[in-house]
Amino acid sequence: MYLVEGLPGTGKTTLAMKFLLEGRDRGESTLYVTLSETETELLGVATSHEWSLDGIHIFPLPVIEAASLEDQYTLYHPAEVELGETVKSVLAMVDELKPSRVVFDSLSELKLLARDPLRYRRQILALKEFFSGRDCTVLLLDDLSAGGGDLQLQSLAHGVIGLEMLPFAYGRARRRVRIAKLRGVNVIEGFHDFAIRRGGMEVFPQIKAGEGHGPLEGEGVQSGLPELDQLLGGGLTWGTTALFIGPAGCGKSTLSAQYAASRVAKTKAAIFLFDERAKTFVTRCDAMGMGISERVRSGDVILQQIEPGEMSPGEFSHRVVTAVNRDGARVVVIDSLNGYLNAIPQVEAPLVRMHELLSFLNDRGVATIIIVAQHGVVGSHMVTPLDVSYLADTVVLLRFFEAHGMVHRALSVMKKRSGTHESTIRELRIGPNRLHVGRALSDFQGVLTGVPQYVGGAEGLGSERR
Numbered sequence: 001m002y003l004v005e006g007l008p009g010t011g012k013t014t015l016a017m018k019f020l021l022e023g024r025d026r027g028e029s030t031l032y033v034t035l036s037e038t039e040t041e042l043l044g045v046a047t048s049h050e051w052s053l054d055g056i057h058i059f060p061l062p063v064i065e066a067a068s069l070e071d072q073y074t075l076y077h078p079a080e081v082e083l084g085e086t087v088k089s090v091l092a093m094v095d096e097l098k099p100s101r102v103v104f105d106s107l108s109e110l111k112l113l114a115r116d117p118l119r120y121r122r123q124i125l126a127l128k129e130f131f132s133g134r135d136c137t138v139l140l141l142d143d144l145s146a147g148g149g150d151l152q153l154q155s156l157a158h159g160v161i162g163l164e165m166l167p168f169a170y171g172r173a174r175r176r177v178r179i180a181k182l183r184g185v186n187v188i189e190g191f192h193d194f195a196i197r198r199g200g201m202e203v204f205p206q207i208k209a210g211e212g213h214g215p216l217e218g219e220g221v222q223s224g225l226p227e228l229d230q231l232l233g234g235g236l237t238w239g240t241t242a243l244f245i246g247p248a249g250c251g252k253s254t255l256s257a258q259y260a261a262s263r264v265a266k267t268k269a270a271i272f273l274f275d276e277r278a279k280t281f282v283t284r285c286d287a288m289g290m291g292i293s294e295r296v297r298s299g300d301v302i303l304q305q306i307e308p309g310e311m312s313p314g315e316f317s318h319r320v321v322t323a324v325n326r327d328g329a330r331v332v333v334i335d336s337l338n339g340y341l342n343a344i345p346q347v348e349a350p351l352v353r354m355h356e357l358l359s360f361l362n363d364r365g366v367a368t369i370i371i372v373a374q375h376g377v378v379g380s381h382m383v384t385p386l387d388v389s390y391l392a393d394t395v396v397l398l399r400f401f402e403a404h405g406m407v408h409r410a411l412s413v414m415k416k417r418s419g420t421h422e423s424t425i426r427e428l429r430i431g432p433n434r435l436h437v438g439r440a441l442s443d444f445q446g447v448l449t450g451v452p453q454y455v456g457g458a459e460g461l462g463s464e465r466r
Contacts, residue, residue: 171309
């Protein structure tokens with residue numbers, strides 16, 4: 001006997017129907033005892049999911065039909081229906097059908113019929129005793145309309161499943177499930193996001209790291225730009241996380257796309273866009289000679305646009321995991337962390353959420369690139385919305401700087417745990433048809449502040465870098 005708790009609208013009926021449909025498809029006898037909804041309403045729910053309830057026995061609560069005109073506003077009063085007779089008729093149906101799966105929807109109606117807490121609990125104990133001698137699994141649905149959760153009922157049940165719906169001012173409501181109790185089973189504790197879609201419920205369990213393939217053998221993750229790979233000491237490392245950080249427009253997304261495009265001949269890549277529209281991203285990358293559009297069509301690059309307010313953090317993590325486990329992606333780009341924080345509503349402990357996702361990807365040997373946009377454009381006081389630098393194995397810093405009356409871009413590697421790297425600062429140029437990484441900016445001092453001082457010779461940023 002299992003208890004499913006949740007306020008109206010959280011998905012209890014959908015879960016119960018799917019439970020019975022699975023039993024029906026396995027050739028089992030099933031019974032739906034509806035105490036709060038009519039058979040027509042249940043059929044309407046099934047139709048919305050494109051389900052057929054053929055083969056599922058529905059037992060509705062009997063109602064008083066000959067209501068007087070002054071009492072039309074109510075179907076029945078609890079005092080008019082005797083609890084014992086109702087339960088007796090249900091158990092007679094169970095004896096006749098001998099179902100292996102039974103749903104009671106909902107317990108709040110039984111509470112109203114009982115009119116007395118002691119009588120109600122005794123009736124639940126009687127139901128448990130009745131079903132204990134039969135090979136039958138029972139779901140008890142409780143919409144909590146008659147009060148909060150019943151602790152005594154929770155103690156009687158073999159398992160307790162809690163469903164919640166969290167509405168927000170903007171975007172889709174977020175639903176989550178928690179296994180509060182399950183005797184004899186080592187469950188994944190905590191809340192797990194889920195969504196109700198046509199066809200049933202889709203649950204997104206919390207990610208469990210470990211059991212990965214480990215880093216891939218062979219050379220590192222090459223960008224296709226020899227100067228950039230040289231700056232990174234041979235490229236990024238499999239099974240690590242790289243953080244591309246800098247102000248808006250400095251080339252972070254384009255640089256990350258270069259990695260995704262250069263590896264598709266050997267491995268697949270997945271790009272998750274929070275900020276930029278997919279069409280704009282593809283057009284811009286194609287202009288850089290990356291050929292992203294062709295690789296998206298061939299399936300070598302998985303490109304997903306994440307809409308603001310439409311997705312829970314659990315569903316996003318599930319999409320990333322699916323791209324890795326099912327589709328075989330070995331390079332993952334998340335663009336950007338700022339968009340993740342803004343697009344996914346009410347992320348509790350975002351660092352913990354991101355840490356569990358990165359741990360999974362690293363254990364699977366995936367090269368992960370995360371984009372972080374800093375507030376500001378030029379200057380030494382650039383702040384980030386969330387400090388995740390300690391989670392990253394490699395940190396690549398991009399900056400604007402002004403020299404000779406022009407705005408330039410600078411590129412440097414601040415950290416790399418998995419090997420050596422250059423400590424120089426190189427110039428990054430975007431276009432006209434590719435990315436260019438220039439020589440070390442040894443003639444300037446204070447590049448990372450945005451306003452450097454020229455200390456070199458007469459050539460400066462002259463033709464040599466071109």
